[in-house]
Amino acid sequence: QSVLTQPPSVSAAPGQKVTISCSGSSSNIGNNYVSWYQQLPGTAPKLLIYDNNKRPSGIPDRFSGSKSGTSATLGITGLQTGDEADYYCGTWDSSLSAVVFGGGTKLIVL
Amino acid sequence: QVQLQESGPGLVKPSETLSLTCTVSGGSFSTYYWNWIRQPPGRGLEWLGYFYYTGSTNYNPSLNSRVTISVDTSKNQFSLRLTSVTAADTAVYYCARSGAVADTIYYWGQGTLVTVSS
Numbered sequence: 439q440s441v442l443t444q445p446p447s448v449s450a451a452p453g454q455k456v457t458i459s460c461s462g463s464s465s466n467i468g469n470n471y472v473s474w475y476q477q478l479p480g481t482a483p484k485l486l487i488y489d490n491n492k493r494p495s496g497i498p499d500r501f502s503g504s505k506s507g508t509s510a511t512l513g514i515t516g517l518q519t520g521d522e523a524d525y526y527c528g529t530w531d532s533s534l535s536a537v538v539f540g541g542g543t544k545l546i547v548l
Numbered sequence: 549q550v551q552l553q554e555s556g557p558g559l560v561k562p563s564e565t566l567s568l569t570c571t572v573s574g575g576s577f578s579t580y581y582w583n584w585i586r587q588p589p590g591r592g593l594e595w596l597g598y599f600y601y602t603g604s605t606n607y608n609p610s611l612n613s614r615v616t617i618s619v620d621t622s623k624n625q626f627s628l629r630l631t632s633v634t635a636a637d638t639a640v641y642y643c644a645r646s647g648a649v650a651d652t653i654y655y656w657g658q659g660t661l662v663t664v665s666s
Contacts, residue, residue, distance in 0.1 A: 440592060
């Protein structure tokens with residue numbers, strides 16, 4: 439049972455846009471920055487978005503992040519087959535004093 | 549470029565202690581948070597805890613004091629000890645580095661699979 443709630447899977451066609459939601463509470467998303475991670479099959483997670491909407495060097499602008507209240511959203515435009523992966527949101531939970539993650543969302547590019 | 553590499557036994561017996569080491573290259577231990585995160589097969593990520601360069605530690609409360617993270621700066625390594633393991637502790641274990649704040653994991657090791665079985 440993850441502290442942050444994500445849909446198990448989302449799907450879209452190549453070239454389309456998809457969004458992945460991450461829902462939390464005032465003790466985590468509501469008062470802390472959100473990060474997003476991409477985990478390609480068989481590899482370690484990689485940071486995609488930090489501080490709600492910032493991209494590390496080398497991450498294309500097809501990836502974007504936003505936050506509103508106790509929810510956050512990852513957006514991916516111009517979908518490519520190489521984007522098929524598991525995506526996780528993460529943040530700090532002030533009540534637990536712990537880093538928390540969502541359960542992960544599998545992106546399927548049809 | 550910061551690189552992290554986990555090492556340790558791939559098989560641990562139930563009730564024994566799991567011990568892993570992370571070797572860090574390309575950076576120092578100052579200013580940052582050094583984490584252990586695990587991922588059971590086919591499941592999501594679970595943060596285990598961190599060591600902060602000041603010497604403070606913080607652990608996932610769900611682990612009931614079974615976890616200890618320590619650092620050996622002379623070897624550029626930090627370590628994980630997880631006691632009284634069960635099959636539920638079977639997972640890929642990642643060492644990882646946050647920034648000046650703990651909430652974001654900037655760098656990840658490649659991960660190492662640890663299986664708990666007799």
